[in-house]
Amino acid sequence: MEIGIVHHMDKHKNKYHLYFFCWFFERVLFYVKARKFPPWPSRYNWLREILKTFLLALRENPIRALRFCGKLFLRENSGKGFILLIFGPKALRDTLKACEDIGLKPLLLFGTLRGLVIQNDFLSKVCSGDIDFGLFEEDFQKKHLLKEVLLKKGYQYCCDNDYELVFMHPKFHCLLIDFYRMSKIDGQVMINVGFDDDDDKYLSNLYFPSNIFYELHMVNFQRNKVLVPRDPEKFLLLHYGQQWRDLENKFPPRRKQTI
DSSP states (O other), X not given: OHHHHHHHHHHHHHHHHHHHHHHHHHHHHHHHHHSSOOOOOGGGHHHHHHHHHHHHHHHXXXXXXXXXXXXXXXXXXXXXXXXXXXXXXXXXXXXXXXXXXXXXXXXXXXXXXXXXXXXXXXXXXXXXXXXXXXXXXXXXXXXXXXXXXXXXXXXXXXXXXXXXXXXEOSSOXXXXXXXXXXXXXXXXXXXXXXXXXXXXXXXXXXXXXXGGGSSOEEEEETTEEEEEOSSHHHHHHHHHOTTTTOTTOOOOXXXXXXX
């Protein structure tokens, strides 16, 4: 009897999901036809923002947006990483073009490099909503030029200090582009990473063998040519540990230095 009740509830739940998506796409068609949003009660503003984001996603990358929504409807994902997956490729392209124009050579690091190696895409399951780059010290000193170029493209910077530079996407401020300073010290490469823990801010100095970064390789990622470490798998192994391919293994322990 209980099994029958469960199946009955699931059946009605799927029916309600179908009704919701039919109503949702009716609103989409209304907007496309009228070219403006209908007046909605304020309590539905959150739904209006979802609709607005979805329309922008359709304009940016319709195939990927519909595929993502299909997986969401089938409960194959939780909706996490939507902004990065849809708008990340253009942000990556804008950033690489800006760096090329001023002669900088950024390389992919951390979660973005991990996504490239594991599935040649951004990792939506464990993504933190950012694109990670490294800049060697001689290039990091030219960050003011990078700021000028990206500001003209509509990006904003939310962090600028001696070890990190962070930009925000023009429309979605949850999509960040991080640049970390990389320094060569005694046969090693030190990467400065700042992060927040509760109310304190910390600086973590990560050390890697310098031979990982000899002869940087150029690879294709999201239809862009981008530099990566010579041995990306070794870099990921040292940073994330033996289980670096396990997407449940999100962040490695970091040595904290209060700033």
